[in-house]
Amino acid sequence: MAGEGIIVDNVSRIFGGLRAVDGASLKLARGETVAIVGPNGAGKSTLVQLISGVDKADSGTIHVDGVRTDRLPPDRIARLGVGRSFQTSRVFPALSVWDSVLVGVQPRLIATASGRLLDPVTESLGALLGLPFWRRRVAAQEAAAETALKLFGDRLWPRRDQPALGLSYANRRRLEIARLLAAEPRYLLLDEPSAGMNPTETEELTQLILDLRRSHPHMGILVIEHKLSLVRRIADRVVVLNQGKVLIEDTPDHALDHPEVVEAYLGRPRAGSNFQDAHHG
Amino acid sequence: MELFLSQILNGLAIGQVYALIALGFSLVFGVANIINFAQGALFMLGAFIAYSAIAWFGLPLIPAAIVSVVIVAILGLLLERIALRPLMGAPYIAPFLSTLAISTIIDQSAEIIWSPESQPFPASISSTTFFIGNAYITVTDLVIFGFGAAATIALTLFVSYTWTGRALRATAQDPAAAAQLGIRTDVMRQIAFGLAGALGALSGILVALYFQSVFPQMGIPFGLKGFAAALLGGLARIPGAVVGGLLLGIGETLASAYVGDSYRDAIAFSLLLLMLLVRPNGLLGGGKLNALGGSGAAAGAMPTTSLLASASSQLSATRAYYLPAWGFLVVGAAFALVPLLVSSTYVLQALIYGFIFALLAVSVSLVSGAAGILSIGHAAFFGVGAYAVAVLARPYGLSADVTLLAAVVLTALVALIAAIPLLKLSGHTAALGTLAIGQIGFLVFLNWVSVTRGPMGILNIPHPVLEVLGGLRFATTGQKYWLVLGLVVIAVVIAERYVSSPIGRTWRAIREDRLAAQASGLPVRRYILLAFAISGALAGLAGGLFAYVQQVVSPESFTVETSILILTMAVLGGLGNLSGAVLTGFALAILPEFLRGFEEWRMIIYGLLLLVALRVRPQGLLGAR
Ligand SMILES: Nc1ncnc2c1ncn2[C@@H]1O[C@H](COP(=O)(O)OP(=O)(O)O)[C@@H](O)[C@H]1O
Numbered sequence: 001m002a003g004e005g006i007i008v009d010n011v012s013r014i015f016g017g018l019r020a021v022d023g024a025s026l027k028l029a030r031g032e033t034v035a036i037v038g039p040n041g042a043g044k045s046t047l048v049q050l051i052s053g054v055d056k057a058d059s060g061t062i063h064v065d066g067v068r069t070d071r072l073p074p075d076r077i078a079r080l081g082v083g084r085s086f087q088t089s090r091v092f093p094a095l096s097v098w099d100s101v102l103v104g105v106q107p108r109l110i111a112t113a114s115g116r117l118l119d120p121v122t123e124s125l126g127a128l129l130g131l132p133f134w135r136r137r138v139a140a141q142e143a144a145a146e147t148a149l150k151l152f153g154d155r156l157w158p159r160r161d162q163p164a165l166g167l168s169y170a171n172r173r174r175l176e177i178a179r180l181l182a183a184e185p186r187y188l189l190l191d192e193p194s195a196g197m198n199p200t201e202t203e204e205l206t207q208l209i210l211d212l213r214r215s216h217p218h219m220g221i222l223v224i225e226h227k228l229s230l231v232r233r234i235a236d237r238v239v240v241l242n243q244g245k246v247l248i249e250d251t252p253d254h255a256l257d258h259p260e261v262v263e264a265y266l267g268r269p270r271a272g273s274n275f276q277d278a279h280h281g
Numbered sequence: 282m283e284l285f286l287s288q289i290l291n292g293l294a295i296g297q298v299y300a301l302i303a304l305g306f307s308l309v310f311g312v313a314n315i316i317n318f319a320q321g322a323l324f325m326l327g328a329f330i331a332y333s334a335i336a337w338f339g340l341p342l343i344p345a346a347i348v349s350v351v352i353v354a355i356l357g358l359l360l361e362r363i364a365l366r367p368l369m370g371a372p373y374i375a376p377f378l379s380t381l382a383i384s385t386i387i388d389q390s391a392e393i394i395w396s397p398e399s400q401p402f403p404a405s406i407s408s409t410t411f412f413i414g415n416a417y418i419t420v421t422d423l424v425i426f427g428f429g430a431a432a433t434i435a436l437t438l439f440v441s442y443t444w445t446g447r448a449l450r451a452t453a454q455d456p457a458a459a460a461q462l463g464i465r466t467d468v469m470r471q472i473a474f475g476l477a478g479a480l481g482a483l484s485g486i487l488v489a490l491y492f493q494s495v496f497p498q499m500g501i502p503f504g505l506k507g508f509a510a511a512l513l514g515g516l517a518r519i520p521g522a523v524v525g526g527l528l529l530g531i532g533e534t535l536a537s538a539y540v541g542d543s544y545r546d547a548i549a550f551s552l553l554l555l556m557l558l559v560r561p562n563g564l565l566g567g568g569k570l571n572a573l574g575g576s577g578a579a580a581g582a583m584p585t586t587s588l589l590a591s592a593s594s595q596l597s598a599t600r601a602y603y604l605p606a607w608g609f610l611v612v613g614a615a616f617a618l619v620p621l622l623v624s625s626t627y628v629l630q631a632l633i634y635g636f637i638f639a640l641l642a643v644s645v646s647l648v649s650g651a652a653g654i655l656s657i658g659h660a661a662f663f664g665v666g667a668y669a670v671a672v673l674a675r676p677y678g679l680s681a682d683v684t685l686l687a688a689v690v691l692t693a694l695v696a697l698i699a700a701i702p703l704l705k706l707s708g709h710t711a712a713l714g715t716l717a718i719g720q721i722g723f724l725v726f727l728n729w730v731s732v733t734r735g736p737m738g739i740l741n742i743p744h745p746v747l748e749v750l751g752g753l754r755f756a757t758t759g760q761k762y763w764l765v766l767g768l769v770v771i772a773v774v775i776a777e778r779y780v781s782s783p784i785g786r787t788w789r790a791i792r793e794d795r796l797a798a799q800a801s802g803l804p805v806r807r808y809i810l811l812a813f814a815i816s817g818a819l820a821g822l823a824g825g826l827f828a829y830v831q832q833v834v835s836p837e838s839f840t841v842e843t844s845i846l847i848l849t850m851a852v853l854g855g856l857g858n859l860s861g862a863v864l865t866g867f868a869l870a871i872l873p874e875f876l877r878g879f880e881e882w883r884m885i886i887y888g889l890l891l892l893v894a895l896r897v898r899p900q901g902l903l904g905a906r
Pocket residue numbers: 015018020038039040041042043044045046047
């Protein structure tokens with residue numbers, strides 16, 4: 001299966017007897033933003049685990065830009081240009097904000113032109129002796145890290161020397177996203193990026209994603225999101241997942257107002273369109 | 282065939298004992314989520330208290346055994362109370378190190394009380410032999426197997442049918458939920474430790490009966506085997522521990538019958554490493570040992586694999602003080618003046634050992650602090666370096682440039698290979714893996730007589746000659762002082778450059794959250810292997826210099842005590858902080874010079890220092906990085 005984009009084909013993941021993801025298929029093209037919605041336990045996070053290689057599918061295939069990835073380790077998939085955040089955001093607690101973002105660019109620091117990695121000896125010599133080729137690379141990656149941090153205005157940049165563990169919940173999420181963006185991914189997978197954020201912070205995040213769409217017109221964005229108002233504003237397409245299966249895949253307005261979705265998502269039928277956000281626990 | 286069957290029966294008996302030790306680990310791990318390093322020490326105490334009750338107080342075997350089991354059970358309770366409870370909320374590494382310190386203190390005290398020598402156990406069971414078909418089995422084996430099995434069944438019944446037992450299981454499954462049901466989880470922790478003590482004592486007595494001897498150093502190898510058995514069985518389950526123990530017992534007995542008895546333990550520990558390599562979650566599964574630290578996330582804590590973080594995630598924010606790489610050059614230059622001012626070979630000799638241990642502490646700090654894999658096996662790497670120099674310099678008469686380079690390269694390679702089984706592990710499990718590596722190293726030094734000359738060691742290592750410096754010979758202590766100082770400073774500068782480079786940052790990221798690091802595109806294994814190779818190179822250089830300074834290399838320099846000592850130095854300095862490691866490595870190595878006449882108290886003092894430091898300054902003297 002050649003071609004650009006992330007292509008998930010008929011993928012299943014079974015935990016014990018539970019079919020967390022059950023024959024799901026979906027496609028994320030470069031330049032588009034897709035939202036995955038669905039009730040808790042629908043298998044949304046598991047799907048991201050499978051795409052990013054953190055967990056392995058029991059059946060089905062996943063391709064990233066024509067490369068089959070469902071058997072690859074997570075670091076290889078990340079180096080293909082897939083950046084993902086975690087539902088419980090994972091920062092490096094003892095590392096400073098600045099160091100954390102630099103960790104995100106480390107794979108590019110040691111990448112060669114052919115897409116492979118520098119051998120450890122060259123890497124060691126570069127780092128120990130501060131060779132010119134190495135210094136040029138470091139400068140380029142530090143610039144990328146700085147740009148990524150400054151995307152968040154004065155939320156992160158002034159705190160760049162603080163350890164990540166001292167950050168607020170929302171800032172940890174921002175830091176995680178900054179780390180991903182610093183690596184300039186082709187695809188960005190965000191697992192509930194607005195969870196735990198207040199309305200102002202959610203609005204900031206929405207703006208950030210809209211800005212990203214403009215500034216990175218070739219990046220594909222996949223967002224798992226419960227806040228439907230956010231979904232309506234950012235997504236080109238919505239994939240509704242329920243009990244591990246893709247229920248509907250359509251434009252936001254069609255998908256979110258579909259009676260079956262309203263019922264599956266809210267647990268009861270609702271008259272009229274709903275602009276309200278779903279609750280989640 | 283008869284031999285084979287007899288060996289299997291024999292293996293079942295000792296395997297049942299391993300199962301009992303394993304159950305001690307499993308209980309504590311299940312209830313308190315801690316790997317109790319002191320389980321081996323409790324085991325050893327059980328054997329010795331029974332020994333004393335019989336030999337000193339003339340008790341018969343059974344009452345002696347009961348006294349011993351009761352006393353050690355109480356000690357188990359105390360262990361929880363003194364060494365672990367105060368560390369609630371401390372970094373994840375603290376409880377493990379605390380049990381390590383206690384274990385060191387107990388082992389060394391036992392050497393003082395009962396002498397370090399092996400003693401015959403003053404009671405035995407009939408040595409009558411039975412035949413089952415063509416295979417034979419002794420009554421001792423039968424009794425041991427019977428007792429072990431009975432204890433296992435009693436324990437199973439206890440946790441299945443009594444209220445306390447069910448409360449234990451509930452606490453193991455979900456402490457928060459258990460607490461809500463009104464179960465006092467702190468009491469459950471104590472009970473688990475008490476039971477672990479009782480099981481340890483019982484197994485110690487059975488082993489004493491099996492081998493007919495007791496010795497203070499028996500705790501660590503048997504503790505490690507018990508841990509291997511527990512791990513084989515999935516770590517947190519009773520049936521798993523039993524199956525693991527029996528398999529280990531049979532495997533080891535067969536191996537010692539067909540390969541040679543001196544390799545018995547080496548084979549057991551190799552099995553453990555193989556196991557860690559292929560099935561880190563045990564033969565029977567059990568998902569608790571996730572190297573990726575995923576389980577913390579469910580509890581709402583910040584996900585991390587860091588040994589330095591704590592459940593409350595507050596501690597690692599403390600400040601670290603460290604020298605830049607060039608700072609070590611300045612310090613080194615200052616020390617270079619010492620031989621001009623001091624002519625005492627005694628003082629210079631002490632300082633030389635200080636430098637060598639500073640380098641060793643740096644080596645451990647790099648792999649344990651920066652990359653996050655606690656090493657209790659570095660004495661093996663130290664030894665590989667020392668033997669490399671000894672063998673190449675003595676029989677082959679090569680110059681020091683060649684021998685030291687060979688020591689560095691060979692040890693880096695050995696460390697790299699040794700790290701492979703550890704790649705899937707983190708935290709306490711990885712630490713026990715390194716312990717197994719250390720034990721294997723020691724056993725190889727001891728038993729590979731054709732190369733290492735066994736317990737005698739290699740004597741009369743010539744003075745180092747550096748061909749690159751025009752055949753410069755370092756014959757006097759003052760000259761060796763400069764050689765050691767110079768090479769140690771260069772090595773530490775390189776290590777510091779690594780730690781403060783992007784590579785060091787990557788190591789720390791891997792330490793902090795291995796999963797996030799890998800999902801960020803970092804080749805995690807490669808970086809861990811690199812950390813081990815560099816750490817190994819540093820330890821190898823330390824070993825090589827040690828060989829030239831001592832002029833004698835023998836296995837006793839590379840015991841687990843040495844490993845624990847180096848780790849203690851690294852922890853006290855602040856893990857990952859090389860300046861701290863240099864400081865404490867140097868200071869603790871020259872400390873014994875002030876303790877003349879109290880040598881046997883040395884390890885006890887180190888143990889106490891570690892214990893106190895974990896309470897008052899777990900981040901180390903200069904702060905972990
Ligand atoms: N590692 C795991 N082991 C067992 N069950 C899991 C695991 N991960 C997820 N599940 C289960 O799979 C289902 C889907 O989970 P998840 O993908 O997290 O849902 P969502 O993100 O849509 O809320 C849930 O029932 C969850 O309990």
